[in-house]
Amino acid sequence: MRSRSWLIALILYGLAANVDLAYHLIDDLYTGDQMIAFSEAVVAFSAALFWPIDIVAMVLLTTR
Numbered sequence: 001m002r003s004r005s006w007l008i009a010l011i012l013y014g015l016a017a018n019v020d021l022a023y024h025l026i027d028d029l030y031t032g033d034q035m036i037a038f039s040e041a042v043v044a045f046s047a048a049l050f051w052p053i054d055i056v057a058m059v060l061l062t063t064r
Contacts, residue, residue, distance in 0.1 A: 020055075021048035 024044035028036055047054040 017048040017051050020051040021045060024048070 021044050024047055025036055025041070028040045028044065032040065
């Protein structure tokens with residue numbers, strides 16, 4: 001049961017990371033030059049790995 005709960009948590013974390021990656025890439029398409037550069041893909045990937053921190057940072061940056 002314990003390993004199954006870890007697997008479910010890992011799958012949910014991966015799903016949220018994929019959603020965050022897609023959000024960043026789509027946001028780059030609408031705010032940039034309609035083309036995703038390599039540097040934007042790297043930033044989107046790193047943000048997706050640490051998506052809880054990324055969400056907090058996005059909220060803090062929009063309130064300024």
